[in-house]
Amino acid sequence: MLHRIEGEQLVKAVDLNGHLVRLKIQPAADTAMLLIEFPQNEPPEIRTAAACYVREWFGLDEDLEPFYAMARKDPLLAPVVSAHRGLRLIGIPDLFEALAWAIIGQQINLPFAYTMKKRLVETYGEALPGEDPWSGPERFFPRPDVIAALTPDDLRPLQFSGRKAEYVIGVAQLLEEGRLSKRSLLRMEAAEARETLLAIRGVGAWTADYVGMKCLRHPSAFPAADAGLHQALKIGLGLGRKPLPAEIEQAAAGWRGFEAMATFYLWQSLL
DNA sequence: AACCAGGGAAGAT
DNA sequence: ATCTTCCATGGT
Numbered sequence: 001m002l003h004r005i006e007g008e009q010l011v012k013a014v015d016l017n018g019h020l021v022r023l024k025i026q027p028a029a030d031t032a033m034l035l036i037e038f039p040q041n042e043p044p045e046i047r048t049a050a051a052c053y054v055r056e057w058f059g060l061d062e063d064l065e066p067f068y069a070m071a072r073k074d075p076l077l078a079p080v081v082s083a084h085r086g087l088r089l090i091g092i093p094d095l096f097e098a099l100a101w102a103i104i105g106q107q108i109n110l111p112f113a114y115t116m117k118k119r120l121v122e123t124y125g126e127a128l129p130g131e132d133p134w135s136g137p138e139r140f141f142p143r144p145d146v147i148a149a150l151t152p153d154d155l156r157p158l159q160f161s162g163r164k165a166e167y168v169i170g171v172a173q174l175l176e177e178g179r180l181s182k183r184s185l186l187r188m189e190a191a192e193a194r195e196t197l198l199a200i201r202g203v204g205a206w207t208a209d210y211v212g213m214k215c216l217r218h219p220s221a222f223p224a225a226d227a228g229l230h231q232a233l234k235i236g237l238g239l240g241r242k243p244l245p246a247e248i249e250q251a252a253a254g255w256r257g258f259e260a261m262a263t264f265y266l267w268q269s270l271l
Numbered sequence: 272a273a274c275c276a277g278g279g280a281a282g283a284t
Numbered sequence: 285a286t287c288t289t290c291c292a293t294g295g296t
Contacts, residue, residue: 106278112294161292204279228277
């Protein structure tokens with residue numbers, strides 16, 4: 001799989017400037033630090049790249065206090081941040097993975113979406129040598145050039161609908177052709193990046209904001225139409241039904257600048 | 272069986 | 285511009 005948990009260790013294969021390494025990440029005892037373990041001696045620049053990767057993946061450079069100061073005064077968020085104190089927004093640093101995962105998750109239940117992603121990774125993702133007897137080898141998320149060469153019929157056996165297959169392949173082709181890149185999106189203002197994403201077939205407001213949250217780390221990205229967010233509001237506000245657009249707007253009125261964190265914490269409250 | 276699920280495109284008005 | 289329909293599939 002893409003990553004696995006082994007006791008206290010999180011294991012993931014990552015591509016660091018062309019170096020394919022298996023990282024083992026675990027909390028360092030009695031400190032607030034993380035320990036990153038390498039299988040063999042890697043040069044210092046790769047160790048640094050690994051640290052940067054982990055910092056971005058888990059948003060370690062973000063100061064949570066301003067968000068907490070806001071959330072403590074918000075009756076909906078207060079109990080959620082209290083229950084998950086210290087949690088950071090777990091990102092999806094790779095743009096193709098973020099877009100593909102968002103498209104896969106459109107309009108289907110989450111367990112099935114995970115199954116589809118797993119099939120995609122195990123069918124088209126490159127394996128890192130060395131195998132775990134139970135979970136199989138660590139795999140990388142499929143490279144855009146591999147998916148770009150497929151036709152929708154190739155993905156049908158994985159139970160992709162024709163549309164999902166078209167969307168994912170189309171995004172892979174944009175990336176492979178260099179007409180879309182995370183680097184260029186990060187150079188733009190958040191609103192411009194959002195418009196760029198919305199122009200892609202298969203990417204609507206929800207997907208653009210999801211990618212803004214999880215990949216570009218735009219603090220104000222807010223997938224207001226998200227079904228999980230609606231579920232959290234239904235429960236948190238005791239509505240007994242899905243919230244109306246006006247109720248969502250009212251709930252989020254005080255979240256300015258922290259919409260992404262608020263949404264992420266509310267998703268956590270559903271687990 | 273009906274409705275929902277971490278929507279979006281295409282067509283209709 | 286905004287509303288409606290269709291897309292596909294598994295879970296509850």
